[in-house]
Amino acid sequence: MSDSRVTNFGAGPSALPESVLQEAAKGLLNFRGTGIGIAEISHRSKEFTAVLTEVESQIRTQLDVPQTHSILFTQGGGSAQFSAVVLNLLARHRLLHPDLSDDERVLDYVVTGSWSKKAAEEARRLGGGRVNVAVDARPYSKDARSFDNIPAHDTYSFSPDSALIYYCENETVDGVEFSNDASSPASFPFHLLPQNALLPLVGDYSSSFMSRPIPRLADHAVVYAGAQKNIGPAGLTILIVRKDCIVDVDAAAKLGATPVPITMSYKTLADGNSVYNTPSVLSIYISGLVLKHSQELGGVKYYEEVNKRKADKLYAAIKEGEAKGLFKAKVKEGSGSLMNVVFDVLGEGAEAKFVSGAEARGMKAIKGHRSVGGIRISLYNAVTEEQTDTLIAYMKEFLAQ
Numbered sequence: 570m571s572d573s574r575v576t577n578f579g580a581g582p583s584a585l586p587e588s589v590l591q592e593a594a595k596g597l598l599n600f601r602g603t604g605i606g607i608a609e610i611s612h613r614s615k616e617f618t619a620v621l622t623e624v625e626s627q628i629r630t631q632l633d634v635p636q637t638h639s640i641l642f643t644q645g646g647g648s649a650q651f652s653a654v655v656l657n658l659l660a661r662h663r664l665l666h667p668d669l670s671d672d673e674r675v676l677d678y679v680v681t682g683s684w685s686k687k688a689a690e691e692a693r694r695l696g697g698g699r700v701n702v703a704v705d706a707r708p709y710s711k712d713a714r715s716f717d718n719i720p721a722h723d724t725y726s727f728s729p730d731s732a733l734i735y736y737c738e739n740e741t742v743d744g745v746e747f748s749n750d751a752s753s754p755a756s757f758p759f760h761l762l763p764q765n766a767l768l769p770l771v772g773d774y775s776s777s778f779m780s781r782p783i784p785r786l787a788d789h790a791v792v793y794a795g796a797q798k799n800i801g802p803a804g805l806t807i808l809i810v811r812k813d814c815i816v817d818v819d820a821a822a823k824l825g826a827t828p829v830p831i832t833m834s835y836k837t838l839a840d841g842n843s844v845y846n847t848p849s850v851l852s853i854y855i856s857g858l859v860l861k862h863s864q865e866l867g868g869v870k871y872y873e874e875v876n877k878r879k880a881d882k883l884y885a886a887i888k889e890g891e892a893k894g895l896f897k898a899k900v901k902e903g904s905g906s907l908m909n910v911v912f913d914v915l916g917e918g919a920e921a922k923f924v925s926g927a928e929a930r931g932m933k934a935i936k937g938h939r940s941v942g943g944i945r946i947s948l949y950n951a952v953t954e955e956q957t958d959t960l961i962a963y964m965k966e967f968l969a970q
């Protein structure tokens with residue numbers, strides 16, 4: 570690592586591999602021998618079109634995305650998708666069931682943290698359907714009001730023919746993540762979903778995308794992720810959309826559905842090969858470099874193993890601190906995220922001391938989200954096992970003091 574760089578444990582925008590940043594710096598000056606920098610080149614040039622194709626193909630190969638699904642690129646981040654998934658899937662539902670009233674169009678939300686809660690609020694705000702909270706994790710928490718767990722399977726109640734079934738795989742703020750082991754009680758309860766052939770299942774993968782394979786990807790209507798955690802700079806949103814969910818939103822509007830803003834329509838993105846309007850060229854380019862780097866290391870399977878090892882070691886260090894009465898895990902055992910590990914440092918002034926000690930050792934951005942406080946260590950793909958070990962060594966030193 571170059572001398573001036575520190576370890577960035579931030580939750581997003583977050584660390585990127587240094588070799589990628591060095592290559593990107595060259596591309597900023599002269600992209601692939603064109604003599605034009607990547608931030609200056611036309612998004613319709615053949616050189617940039619080649620980048621888009623490569624990024625799509627990297628994602629398709631590494632995540633094993635089936636041909637039933639399109640990979641689309643857009644902007645607006647996860648927050649824009651809170652709205653877009655609702656509008657596009659309500660339009661689909663309208664085309665399938667034109668005669669239902671708004672109240673009969675149900676949108677099922679699995680609320681396990683701050684981001685899925687926000688997404689459900691946006692669905693309520695947009696209207697056009699009735700939000701059913703299939704489960705809210707808070708009543709099952711230690712204090713009956715925190716997002717600290719993935720609820721047990723028998724607590725979910727899904728509707729029979731909803732327009733959308735929504736969940737967030739990894740809750741970045743609260744540090745809660747669905748397990749990708751189907752036998753775990755913290756897995757997503759796929760077996761409880763209606764047995765329709767084409768489920769309207771939507772997964773927000775913003776903070777776990779490319780960190781490991783996506784369970785039951787083929788059963789999803791939409792998987793989306795902002796790039797700014799595991800794969801690139803902010804500005805790019807990646808969508809994996811099953812083709813039956815790319816619908817004629819204008820035809821649906823004629824039947825009474827809410828009109829969909831043109832750049833939010835999945836059909837616009839698909840018909841325009843994700844360049845209906847100017848895309849986030851630089852972010853797509855850097856994401857392509859990150860994905861190539863990931864492929865060279867062994868792809869999501871490689872990261873799955875390393876990320877698991879990093880998180881296991883960190884949770885073990887927190888447990889050690891708990892035994893000494895100095896740390897306190899915020900999340901129930903078994904529900905903890907591999908990407909965002911959250912805990913409290915107990916005692917008057919102890920948290921500030923912990924943070925400043927970490928900063929003095931070149932480890933930054935470890936403070937929890939402003940809404941929940943505490944410590945949050947984000948262990949995205951670009952954070953190496955060695956950097957994680959250095960943090961753990963510091964935690965042990967802190968405990969010993």
Ligand SMILES: Cc1ncc(COP(=O)(O)O)c(C=O)c1O
Pocket residue numbers: 581645646647648649684737739740741742773774775776795
């Ligand atoms: C899981 C998750 N979903 C959605 C969002 C919102 O994303 P954005 O800030 O790109 O709109 C975030 C942001 O951190 C997130 O972590």
